Amino acid sequence: MAMARRLNQGDIDFEPRFAELLTIKRESSVDVNDQVAQIISDVRKDGDEALFIYTRRFDRFDLSTANLTIGKEEVDAAVEACSEEDIKALELAASRIAAYHSRQKPEDVRYTDDQGVTLGWRWTAVDAAGLYVPGGTASYPSSVLMNAIPARVAGVERVVMVVPTPDDKINPLVLAAARLAGIDEIYRIGGAQAIAALAYGTASIAPVDKIVGPGNAYVAVAKKQVFGQVGIDSIAGPSEILVIADCENDPDWIAADLLSQAEHDVSSQSILITDNEEFADAVAITVEKQLGASPRQDIAGEAWQNNSAIIVVDDFTQACTLSNRLAPEHLELAVADPDRLLPHIRHAGAIFLGRYAPEAIGDYLAGPDHVLPTARAARYASGLSVLDFMKRTSIIGAGEEALRRIGPAAVTLANAEGLHSHAQSVALRLKQKP
Amino acid sequence: MAMARRLNQGDIDFEPRFAELLTIKRESSVDVNDQVAQIISDVRKDGDEALFIYTRRFDRFDLSTANLTIGKEEVDAAVEACSEEDIKALELAASRIAAYHSRQKPEDVRYTDDQGVTLGWRWTAVDAAGLYVPGGTASYPSSVLMNAIPARVAGVERVVMVVPTPDDKINPLVLAAARLAGIDEIYRIGGAQAIAALAYGTASIAPVDKIVGPGNAYVAVAKKQVFGQVGIDSIAGPSEILVIADCENDPDWIAADLLSQAEHDVSSQSILITDNEEFADAVAITVEKQLGASPRQDIAGEAWQNNSAIIVVDDFTQACTLSNRLAPEHLELAVADPDRLLPHIRHAGAIFLGRYAPEAIGDYLAGPDHVLPTARAARYASGLSVLDFMKRTSIIGAGEEALRRIGPAAVTLANAEGLHSHAQSVALRLKQKP
Structure with a gap:
């Protein structure tokens, strides 16, 4: 049976064993840097033709100019193929995600300070965003909503989706989600070649300014390599959850929460922290029981056994304190009064309050984004938001009077830094010697 | 004489020549990846000892545990060595930068929606930030203020500075700026070894969570390599300015503005766009005249000749329209009514309004940050701000009633994605079949 490691803060070896949880190697690191560089170079050189060749090779699909785009009719048909229940659930999710993200729209600021200097900033959306959606089993409609809706709310005019169709297969719910998110430009490509096409453009695909969305190692490395040419979101690592729970919880609920991350990937990490030995035992037993009944027990069992802990x-x-050291992607506070603990939590991607807030509602439709910092990145990073699709321009204005007040000090500093023309650009306007 | 290229939108070859400005190779790309990887690996393995060895080699300074830290007395002495005028100018800059950035502090949000779901987010500062300050000629006190003050305003408790002291030399104004910015932990190290020490820590230096600040190729590559272990700011490229000016401007003022970017580096780029041929001629002549009198004419002349344009x-x-394609780091609108043009500008790091707002006041003391996106990154990126030192945690809370309202749709979507335990974690709480 799969068993997570068991730690007790009283144990003499607690510190090294806890430290191991922080650094545990959870991702296999295949080096695909050179391969990806070659693919990007080919797409930059040969454009569409390179997309056709790589798609034949990797996706076993005979791509051509004629079928590169997934058009309106194909999306119509996909929507038709979905159950009404699934569409209704997607619609609820889309509207809740849009409602939450709408509150993130930042405000412009403009004011004149006491020296008469006009200051402020202005937010504008990026012109075009590209959303990568994986093919095959990891092709999640929820991910389409979570990546595309913030872009739409930000006011991005052109939102493009790329999705590979290995062996000519695609999840119809993914196309239904794209429709709901207002995406009407979809290309049947994946892998590093799709990232290269989004970043540099081809004859058929105009380049974008920002690329978001999850993908495999090739996609992640390609995003890193095109960064600078375009903006990218963070590189997502394996999912993780920390549940802080008292003994009043139903072990069945907490076990399911732990397994809901473990089932994502063999590299996932699930951790329970509790103050009660018997409850810890009960959850350990219940996890094993639920694992036995899970259709994803191979994946979840490996993640539970290798990376997880009670x-x-x-x-x-x-x-x-331990939670802050872990800086988890997801943190459940399954206690009677979660708001009492909240001020003590410094680093987490998302916090779930109370016994009736399982992490899974955050994955689908609570409203906040499910793209969150992993691998302790919550120490310095935030989840995806509307701000990721906007940028802030500083505004600085001055008339003669204002420049007369603040300019001389700028001349002083420019001279102190040995930057002659900097000093001169101010001094000339003040008819002062630089 | 140095002459920038001259373009006229009416010319038949305008488009290719303008496109060249967008893609012009401005940075030499020495490949230091392997060297940097070795340095980082050595610091991770040997800690302080590696810092001592590399500092002796690269900075010709005999570093040891005894002199690793630049202490209070040394900073006191540096402040004493500065002129009163310089200190007063730095103080004005610091207070204006702090005042502007204070307005960027984001607000927490919390609300209960119509389904009874508690939603919101909370901003917290990173625990520790590290600021890289270059040594030698590029050691700018203004840069210390522009990088450290946003961290302080964000509420970062520990702000650390690293600065190399090649041949035992340091600019006293840099230490004075550190004092003004409230930095009291300073280490005498630079290069990739300093970045490695900040990211991974050594016996003497505790690691930080976020690293910011400009540096040479080694520093830039080291920041990229440690990204993920810590957060980093953007990688700064050569500076650039676009001036949009009518013929009512004094050519002398505009020429100085153009040269104030050109003098930064041979890779800098300065562009003037005007609607008047005679004014264009006048500025071209004035730039040449000013260049002749500039102590930095070698640098500025090369940048003007190779990368710049009228x-x-x-x-x-x-x-x-052209400005939006250039997406400049700095944009001056030196026209009678700059606010009339403002709505048409989509991409720029900072915009300077009117004839009395030379870019140099933004470099020193207008208030906004001078760390801005370069190389067309303003299409998707913003300047440094308080938000770069904070992160946002999503808040999701639900009671039984709220979960009963939104939970069933989450179960539907989890099942549609084949994620059994996700469905179960909600269904169990609803006593529903997953």
């Missing part, structure tokens, strides 16, 4: 602490203040 | 257009609507 930790018993003396009190919840200690739990918060 | 462009004549028919009207300012065209000027804005």
Whole structure:
């Protein structure tokens, strides 16, 4: 049976074993840098033709100019193929995600300060965003909504989707989600070649300014390599959850929460911190029981066995301290009064409050984005938001009077830094010697 | 004499020559990837000892545990060594930068929606930030203020500075700026080894969560390589300015503005767009005249000759269209009514309004940050801000009633994605079949 490691904060070897959880190697690191560089170079040189060749090779699909685009009729047909229940659920998710993200729209600022200097900033959307959607089993409609809706809310005029169709297969719900998110430009490509096409453009595909969305190692490395030519979102690592739970919880609920991350990938990580030994035992047993009944028990079992842990602490203040060291992507506070713990939590991608807020509602339709920082990146990074599709331009204005007040100090500093023309550009306007 | 290229929108070869400006190779690309990887690996393995060895080799300074830190006394002495005028100018800059950035502090949000779901987000500062300051001629006190003050305003508790002291030399104004910015932890190291120490820590230096600040190729590559272990700011490229000016400007002022970017680096780019041939001629002549008198004429002349341009257009609507394609780091609107053009500008790092707002005041003390996106990154990126030192945590809370309303759709979507435990984690709480 799969068993997560068990730690007790009282144990003499607690610190090294906890530290191991922070650094545990969860991702296999295949080096695809050179291969990806070659693919990008080919797409830049040969454009569409390179897309056709790589798609034949990797996706076993005979791509051509004629079928590169997934058009309106094909999306219509996909929507038709979906069950009404699934479409209704997607619609609820889309409207809730849009409602939450709408509150993130930033405000422009403009004011004149006490020296008469006009200051402020202005937010504008990027012109075009590209969304990568994986093919095959990891082709999730929820991911389409979570990546595309913030772009739409930001006001991005052109949102493009790329999705490979290996062996000519595509998940119809993915196309239905694209329709709901207002995407009307979809290309049947994937892998590093799709990222290269989005970044540099081809005869058929205009380039974008920002690329988001999850993908395999090739996609992740390609995004890193085109960064600078375009903006990218963060590179997503394996999913993870930390549940802080008291003994009043139903072990069945908590076990399901832990397995809901473990089932994503063999590299996922699930951790329970509780203050009660018996509850810890009960959850451990229940996880094993649920694993036995899970259609994804191979994946979830491996993640649970290799990367996961149940930790018993003396009190919840200690739990918060450990949580801050883990800086988890998802944190459930399954306790009677989660708001009491909240001020002690410094680093987490998303926090779920109370016993009736399982992480899965955040994956689909609570409203906040499910693209969140992993692998302790919550120490310095945030989840995807409307701001990722906008940029802020500073505004600086001055008339003669204002420049007369602040200009001389600028001349002083420019001279101190040995930047002659900087000094002169101000001094000339003040008819001052630089 | 150095002469920038001259373009006229009416010319038959305008488009290819303008396109060349967008793609002009401005940075030499030495490949230091392997060297940097070795340095980082050595610092991770040997810690302080590696810092000592590399500092002796690269900075010709005999570093040891005893002199690794630049302490209070040394900073006191540096401040004493500065002129009162310089200190006063730095103080004005610091207070204006702090005032502007204080307005960027984001607000937390929390609300309950119509389904009874608690939603929102919370901003928290990173625990520790590291600021890289170059040594030698590029050691700018203004850069210390522009990088450290946003961190302070964000509420970062520990702000660390690293600065190399090649041949035991340091600019006292840099230490004075550090004092003004509230930095009290300073290490005498630079290069890739300093970035490695900040990211991974050594016996003497605790690691940070975010690294910012400009540096040479080694520093830039090291930041890319440690990204993920810590957050980093953007990788700064050579500076650039676009001036949109009518013929009512004094050519002397505009020439100085153009040269104030050109003098930064031989890779800098300065572009003037005007609607008046005679004014274009006058500026061209004035630039040459000013160049002759500039102590930095070698640098500025090369940048002006190789990367820069004067462009004549028919009207300012065209000027804005070209500006959006250039997406400049700095944009001056030196026209009678800059606010009339503003709505047409989509992409720029900072915009300077009117004839009395030379870019140099933005470099030093207008208030906004001088760390701005270069090389057309303003299409998707923003300048440094308080938000770069904070991260946003999503908040999701639900009671039984709220989960009963939104939960069933989450179960539907989880099942559609084949994620059994996701469905179960919701269904169990609803006593529903997953």
